[in-house]
Amino acid sequence: MEKIKVVIVGAGGYGGCGAIELLLGHPRAEICALIDKEQVGRPISDLYPHLKGFCDMPILDPRQAQCPEDAQVVFFSTPDGVGQTEAGAWLEKGMKVVDYSGDFRFNDLETYKGYAARIGRNQGHAAPDLLPQSVYGLAELHRAEIQGANLVGNPGCFAVSCILGLSPAVKEKLVDPQTIICDAKTGVSGAGKNPNPTFHYPARYDAMNAYKVSGHQHVYEVERELGRMAGDPVAITFTPHVVPLSRGILTTIYARIREGVNVNTLIDAYQAFYQADRFVRVFGPETPQISTHVRGSNFCNISLHVDERTGNVIIVSLIDNLVKGQAGSAVQNMNLMFGLDETEGLLHPGIYP
Amino acid sequence: MEKIKVVIVGAGGYGGCGAIELLLGHPRAEICALIDKEQVGRPISDLYPHLKGFCDMPILDPRQAQCPEDAQVVFFSTPDGVGQTEAGAWLEKGMKVVDYSGDFRFNDLETYKGYAARIGRNQGHAAPDLLPQSVYGLAELHRAEIQGANLVGNPGCFAVSCILGLSPAVKEKLVDPQTIICDAKTGVSGAGKNPNPTFHYPARYDAMNAYKVSGHQHVYEVERELGRMAGDPVAITFTPHVVPLSRGILTTIYARIREGVNVNTLIDAYQAFYQADRFVRVFGPETPQISTHVRGSNFCNISLHVDERTGNVIIVSLIDNLVKGQAGSAVQNMNLMFGLDETEGLLHPGIYP
Amino acid sequence: MEKIKVVIVGAGGYGGCGAIELLLGHPRAEICALIDKEQVGRPISDLYPHLKGFCDMPILDPRQAQCPEDAQVVFFSTPDGVGQTEAGAWLEKGMKVVDYSGDFRFNDLETYKGYAARIGRNQGHAAPDLLPQSVYGLAELHRAEIQGANLVGNPGCFAVSCILGLSPAVKEKLVDPQTIICDAKTGVSGAGKNPNPTFHYPARYDAMNAYKVSGHQHVYEVERELGRMAGDPVAITFTPHVVPLSRGILTTIYARIREGVNVNTLIDAYQAFYQADRFVRVFGPETPQISTHVRGSNFCNISLHVDERTGNVIIVSLIDNLVKGQAGSAVQNMNLMFGLDETEGLLHPGIYP
Amino acid sequence: MEKIKVVIVGAGGYGGCGAIELLLGHPRAEICALIDKEQVGRPISDLYPHLKGFCDMPILDPRQAQCPEDAQVVFFSTPDGVGQTEAGAWLEKGMKVVDYSGDFRFNDLETYKGYAARIGRNQGHAAPDLLPQSVYGLAELHRAEIQGANLVGNPGCFAVSCILGLSPAVKEKLVDPQTIICDAKTGVSGAGKNPNPTFHYPARYDAMNAYKVSGHQHVYEVERELGRMAGDPVAITFTPHVVPLSRGILTTIYARIREGVNVNTLIDAYQAFYQADRFVRVFGPETPQISTHVRGSNFCNISLHVDERTGNVIIVSLIDNLVKGQAGSAVQNMNLMFGLDETEGLLHPGIYP
DSSP states (O other), rough: OOOOOEEETTSSHHHHHHHHHHHHTTTTTTEEEEEEEETTTTTTHHSSGGGTOOOBBBBOOTOOOOOOTTOEEEEEEEOTHHHHHHHHHHHHTOOOEEEEEESSSOHHHHHHHHHHTTTTTOSOSSSSGGGEEEEEEOHHHHHHHHHHSSEOOOOOOHHHHHHHHHHHHHHTTOOOGGGGEEEEOOOOGOOOOSGGGGGGGHHHTTTOOSSTTTTOOOHHHHHHHHHHTTSSSOEEEEEEEOOOSOOOEEEEEEEEETOOOHHHHHHHHHHHTTTTTTTEEEOOOTTTGGGGSSTTOOOEEEEEEETTTTTTTEEEEETTTTIIIIIIIHHHHHHHHTOOOOTTTTOOOOOOO | OOOEEEETTTTTTTHHHHHHHHHTTOEEEEEEEOOSSTTTTTHHHHHHHGGGGTTTOOOEETTTTOOTTOOOEEOOOOOOHHHHHHHHHHHTTTEEEEEEGOOOSSSHHHHHHHHHHHOOSSSSSSSSGGGGGGEEOOHHHHHHHHTTEEEEEOOHHHHHHHHHHHHHHTTOOOBOOGGGGEEEEEOOOGGGGOOOOOHHHHHHTTOOOESSTOOOHHHHHHHHHHHHHHTTTOOOOOEEEEEEEEEHHHEEEEEEETOOOOHHHHHHHHHHHTOOOOOEEEOTTTTTGGGGGGTTHHHHEEEEEEETTEEEEEEEEEEEETTIIIHHHHHHHHHHTTTOOTTTTTOOOOOOO | OOOEEEEEEESSSSHHHHHHHHHHTTTTEEEEEEEESSSSTTTTHHHHGGTTTTTOEEEEEETTTTOOOOOEEEEEOOOOHHHHHHHHHHHHHHOOOEESSSSSSSSSSSHHHHHHHHHOOOOOSSSSSGGOOEEOOOHHHHHHHHHHHHHHOOOOOOHHHHHHHHHHHHHHTTTOOGOEEEEEEEEEEGGGGOGGGGGGGHHHHHHOEEEEETTOOOOHHHOOOOOOHHSSSOOOEEEEOSOSSSSEEEEEEEBBBOOOOOOHHHHHHHHHHHHOOEOOOOOOOOSBBBGSTTSSSEEEEEEEETTTTTTEEEEEEOOOTTIIIIIIHHHHHHHHHOOOOOTTTTOOOOOOO | OOOEEEEEEEETTTTHHHHHHHHHHHHTEEEEEEEOOOSSSSBBHHGGGTTTTTOOOOOOTTTTTTOOOOOOOEEEOTTTHHHHHHHHHHHHHTOEEOOSSGGSSSSSSHHHHHHHHTTTSSOOOOOOOGGGGGGOOOOOHHHHHHTTOSSSEEEHHHHHHHHHHHHHHHHOBOOOOGGGGEEEEGGGGGGGGSSOOGGBBHTTOOOOOOSSSTTHHHHHHHHHHHHHHTTSOOOOOEEEEEOSSSSSSEEEEEBBOTTTTOOHHHHHHHHHHTTTTEEEEOOOTOOOOGGGGTTTSSSSEEEEEOOOOOOOOEEEEEOOTTTIOOOHHHHHHHHHHOOOOOOTOOOOOOOOO
């Protein structure tokens, strides 16, 4: 059977590299072009030498890239603002698009503007006409829509961990959605490939910190998704932290439990909610999870706890920020958009230690 | 002037090593004996070779240790259960005692039993008569009592970060004390010196996890201290996490803000509360703190934030778990107990990077 | 086509885990039994939770294990002494054996005894009759013999990096083999899964050291292999070091260059020697290699340098100690022993960062 | 007694920060001005927040800095080229100078030019007249000259570990100096404070590599010092490596042993050579050293081994690159230049873990 031909724009960043790694092992898809505005002309394996002999394609200039005639899908592994400017042209050629940024996570202009304000983009959206057809690419919540979509906004890494960690509790009204607090810890790869003083090795060694306290933009899509389920707008307190590891997000979620709910109710609800989801694993309080359990894989592990003394649930949600939090979700979305089994190319457990 | 002679019981652990490092640089105190039940007879610099030439004293057997006649204070850097059994004999000789464990953090038997149940000790206390004279050794809250005390229970490392992070807010009724959530992240040294599978290097590399969810014993002393200030019992949700660094505790604290309180009220209250406290540094939201800012020093850095959207305060409290969270507090307490300047031997900024 | 059925003895260690990870992705082989003397009865995914849903087989007791009738090959991922005691029984049943330890790396008793003395085993070999049929499992040097073998001694991790780094130079007489110095740096996973004070996380953090200076047992097989090629016995100075990463061996190799040899001669010789070897990548001095280039993969990257001023070659040889240095070589050997393409199940680039 | 007033030029880098930390604890010296061309006007504690409350001096512009009248010594913690341009003016004012770079490590122009060529500086020296009075600042070899000097060239970090590791062996003719190989491993802080792709946290995590193979400039001063002792020019093979820790240099040194020398001869020679040197600790093969033994301190630990089989000595030399390898040596030199006890302000064991 012929393989789906994939173009990656922004191939030189971690998100591009992650997609390449996954697509190399994908039985039904293959890379047909790599595009980036930097390092044009160099083989990708110069930037990522572990790929040498596996993928030595040259990086193409986005302004001159001859898109292969038979390309079928493009991944925009690019910052906010790129996809909205360029996606239209690819869609017109009949290709499908998965955008990693916030550009297509909100399918109406008003909501997008609320998000954009948080990241200091106040110039509106470059392709508002495309918004209505865009679908939020979290397969566990929007599988059917993604299957029918040509344009998918891949979710933010923190958002994946928060939304998967909270959906059953909010949907089944097991917690008070107005009391949700998400305390997230991320590895440094989440900050991307470009060096800066904050993520210089000696500065980050033996170091941890909170940042963007109450101001991280990913909370916006979390509130939107959970608000839909709650039937009411919700406001969430979200604090991201950087801890000195490379990969992984662990989000500890707190919320007031509803009267009559106990840990078993919770576990049952989560297992029911995720029964068809191969990439979510649910655990009770007796099976504490470590970030290495999902490292290098597309899984989200969720462990559920109730503090009877204080009346709070404590939910620990773990992902690999570069896989389920980024390239893995992109491939999962591509699988759905092309009618493949959602797990194609993604059923690896990762490596340990 | 003559120096205070210090005995360390449990000298072979990290808490003993930390005390030795601090006392070597202390102008008014010196070590006179090192006691441990393991490695008896070996010079301490065999266990901690960086001490070679600085402190080569042999480790004495606790059953045979000839306490130097002129010893004046003993640090029990020992697990729960040791200090309560042995402190009495030292007190009778006229020595002062600082115990690192939970043995003397609660000055009545009933409260102690509540704590002890959490760590599975149900056999009561070995020296209940000593409890009434014991003082909780957090200088910022109990300075005067410590100055008059012969027996001090050094606070738990997590407790230091939580209590210092919350005291002004609770005391000044700026938050609802029944809504407090403490999400703590600790380096691995907090688990002590003994190897185990969980803290084996490859198992811990690139790994993070929550543990003892809703069950860590340090919350008990936090609730006691804050309850006193609130004038009512408080129940706190506390989740410790291990992250892959060596030193440091970062606790992110959440609570509902009281009507009319804003970030400036908060900052003013904290600055006023800690104005006489050399080892607490208070920061507003524009000065985010990193754990390396307190690494190797006796400081607690607190940064204050308010999430106007959700009505929560977010307080980030940072310490070095082995200094302010352990040996540094012990030395600070010793200074107070002997009428010295509280900062003697402790005014180092740490090293960076 | 039917898959090869693999039994793993010592499944609970890192070497077993590595083999499971590789076999899960192997199109022509599958695990049929996991055996270990510890944790008997528990699913392997309890020990390695990232395997949950991929491999949940229970661990069988080695004394009671019912070997599946159709098992075809057994991996002994066990310490020295186990394979030599047990391999005979499996061979008699018609199975093939790959042993990870030094038990079958030397195919005559005399040489084995020399090796064994280094690790303090002086009781001889438990199955000397098996030695003559055993083959040293470094495919790049012994491919044809491995293809015909039933019993293969998988090479030591350090030995792989040294031998691959040196073979062309010694074989082609480009260096004086009596001047070879190997300075190896390994990640901590090389020390295995069992916790001990030396590899306790805080003890290893920001720490590096040399160990077994001039006394590591892997040098024995390096000297044997290189001596064969040199046509004379060689004595090698070998110093292993532990550095604080999880995976990887980097060996820096020094030797006096022969008159008339330059870096181009060297590069040509290495490229010629390894032209048929998919898992060795050769680089000149202008392409320095980093251990992450081979992390998680079965590759050995070699970069070649000549110091004209001093007349030494400097060869940097990089592997992942748990893949090419252990489980990857085992699978590569299995592929050869069963007539498969040597690269089956091994063509992954690893993940980055 | 009045304190020595110290000016630091290049205060914003790690070398400046290290000097500040040491001078804060120095009983006989104090900082009187901090100068840097970046971050002018900001308190140094903005750049290094652990210094807050200890040193909040503003950074002065080098072009406008009003040097305090009573300043007595200036540290140039600056790259090659700065000290040679600026030191003259400070010397003329009667101040003493310690320069961290290679500018004053070679006291004749010819030798300097040889060094400078290695780092691509071919424009000669800006102050050749000053070279004859400059002294190489390794106290263990040049104590008396340093005591009489006004201008000291602080040694390179790798050079400190190599020269201290080799001096007794070369001086006492225990090894063949033409066979020396130095294999050095350094923590990342050695690369300084400026971020770049190579030392970006995720790129460096779990990563190690050799670099500047046969081309690092520090070998030049090592060869000069050892050549002097050997009585003949020596050529040394030197390979630096970066390993993923923050602080520390471990250099493994190899050389052919002279006939009749054994490990005891070696140990005796080293102990005799360093008997008056408080900051060098010598160990035999039975006391392997770990980099944490010198972490945060001004010590060099040396352990001595002989490989009888191959006829090589193996010497492991350990320092903290930021202390004995940089700021600690600078303070040690200052102490000597001002007639103080060499150890003043430097007798700390560091902290562990």
